[in-house]
Amino acid sequence: MESIQAVKGMNDILPDQIGWWHFVEITTRKVFESFGYREMRTPALEKLELFARSIGESTDIVEKEMYTIADSKGEWLALRPEATASMVRAFIQHNLQADPLARKFYTIGPMFRHERPQKGRYRQFHQIDAEAFGVDDPMLDAEVMYMLRSLLQKLGLTQVALHINTLGCTECRPVFRERLTRFLEQSANRLCPDCQRRRHANPLRTFDCKVDRCQAALVEAPLLLESVCEHCALHFGQVKGYLDDLGAPYVVDPRMVRGLDYYMRTTFEIITDRLGAQNAVGGGGRYDGLVRDLGGPDVPGIGFAIGMERLILLLQQGQPSPVRTPPVFIAVLGDTARHRGFLLSQELRDLGLEVEMDYEGRSLKSQLRRADKLGSRHVLILGEDEIQRNEAQLRDMREKTQTLLPLSEAAAELRKVATVPV
Numbered sequence: 001m002e003s004i005q006a007v008k009g010m011n012d013i014l015p016d017q018i019g020w021w022h023f024v025e026i027t028t029r030k031v032f033e034s035f036g037y038r039e040m041r042t043p044a045l046e047k048l049e050l051f052a053r054s055i056g057e058s059t060d061i062v063e064k065e066m067y068t069i070a071d072s073k074g075e076w077l078a079l080r081p082e083a084t085a086s087m088v089r090a091f092i093q094h095n096l097q098a099d100p101l102a103r104k105f106y107t108i109g110p111m112f113r114h115e116r117p118q119k120g121r122y123r124q125f126h127q128i129d130a131e132a133f134g135v136d137d138p139m140l141d142a143e144v145m146y147m148l149r150s151l152l153q154k155l156g157l158t159q160v161a162l163h164i165n166t167l168g169c170t171e172c173r174p175v176f177r178e179r180l181t182r183f184l185e186q187s188a189n190r191l192c193p194d195c196q197r198r199r200h201a202n203p204l205r206t207f208d209c210k211v212d213r214c215q216a217a218l219v220e221a222p223l224l225l226e227s228v229c230e231h232c233a234l235h236f237g238q239v240k241g242y243l244d245d246l247g248a249p250y251v252v253d254p255r256m257v258r259g260l261d262y263y264m265r266t267t268f269e270i271i272t273d274r275l276g277a278q279n280a281v282g283g284g285g286r287y288d289g290l291v292r293d294l295g296g297p298d299v300p301g302i303g304f305a306i307g308m309e310r311l312i313l314l315l316q317q318g319q320p321s322p323v324r325t326p327p328v329f330i331a332v333l334g335d336t337a338r339h340r341g342f343l344l345s346q347e348l349r350d351l352g353l354e355v356e357m358d359y360e361g362r363s364l365k366s367q368l369r370r371a372d373k374l375g376s377r378h379v380l381i382l383g384e385d386e387i388q389r390n391e392a393q394l395r396d397m398r399e400k401t402q403t404l405l406p407l408s409e410a411a412a413e414l415r416k417v418a419t420v421p422v
């Protein structure tokens with residue numbers, strides 16, 4: 001019978017890869033929690049309207065990339081394409097604003113976008129997401145970016161650049177938008193069909209178009225950074241100042257617009273030149289009107305998301321795979337030894353050791369071969385004679401030495417010599 005394959009663009013993460021994921025997740029938790037962020041987990045499925053209202057009707061994500069389903073009552077639902085909208089919904093729904101501890105959140109989990117799969121771009125991918133509510137001071141913008149940078153540094157990723165821009169506010173962006181639309185009208189015949197459409201629906205997105213002739217047409221385009229209001233310019237200047245004070249380098253990138261409509265003022269991306277076309281590792285920004293627009297209190301917010309697959313692709317280029325301490329192996333010969341080994345393995349696991357043993361009655365040679373394949377350094381050999389005398393042999397596979405010890409001391413001795421990572 002033909003076997004069933006995974007859905008295109010959705011990947012299994014196999015045990016030989018999982019060490020990377022654990023490394024990233026553990027490091028993320030440590031770094032984010034040191035900045036006062038607390039974990040929140042939201043459902044993968046949400047009401048479609050949540051994303052349409054937050055990300056924006058005329059964005060690529062909402063227009064063409066969402067997995068949607070109608071439930072039995074005819075209500076439209078969608079697999080989340082990103083986490084911010086869900087985090088904001090949960091913040092509002094549970095009135096977390098009233099909780100003095102709950103202002104900064106993070107989540108780690110799968111997101112879904114129906115994009116054309118290629119290296120670094122998948123239909124199910126994973127994001128690390130952080131959101132902070134309630135502070136509009138530029139100091140928080142700098143802190144958020146600094147936290148992102150700290151995470152990348154703790155992961156050992158230094159070959160990435162922080163790009164920043166400002167997208168203005170509800171005062172200055174609409175004015176700029178009109179100016180840009182007028183410019184795009186004049187260059188309309190040089191734009192690709194997508195940008196022809198975008199020039200009315202979402203003109204800023206034309207900056208993100210990958211088509212060469214659009215990029216060429218935009219060389220002369222007005223830039224938002226040069227047209228923002230005094231308040232936004234001051235905010236951006238202060239953000240840069242705080243980043244300087246923190247010693248965090250950045251590149252001002254006036255053409256960076258981000259693909260989601262809810263951003264305002266500070267936006268940022270982590271860019272790499274090591275992943276081919278998929279050069280964004282993470283990105284985020286300020287979204288001060290979003291909580292209110294989704295029916296909540298008028299509180300500001302700022303956040304970012306990092307793509308874990310891209311992060312791990314980068315990590316794999318530079319570092320050896322995270323090592324896992326191999327298990328202790330119990331080799332058993334004969335039924336009595338097998339039974340004794342079975343009990344002893346549970347005792348050792350209770351002590352926190354990882355233990356493997358053979359249940360299949362294989363020869364000592366083949367058991368040792370298996371221990372070797374597993375990378376086990378310590379093998380406890382329970383032979384028939386030793387068991388009679390309540391003894392065991394502890395073999396050090398690296399040193400190729402063997403010590404006889406009383407069985408009653410085996411657990412304590414193994415705990416001493418073999419440890420498992422947390």
Ligand code: AMP
Nearest residue numbers: 120121122125280281282283305307310
């Ligand atoms: P965005 O929410 O579009 O700003 O994306 C934030 C980050 O998520 C990006 O910088 C990527 O690292 C990652 N990402 C977005 N879309 C995908 C995808 N289809 N496959 C893999 N990673 C993605």
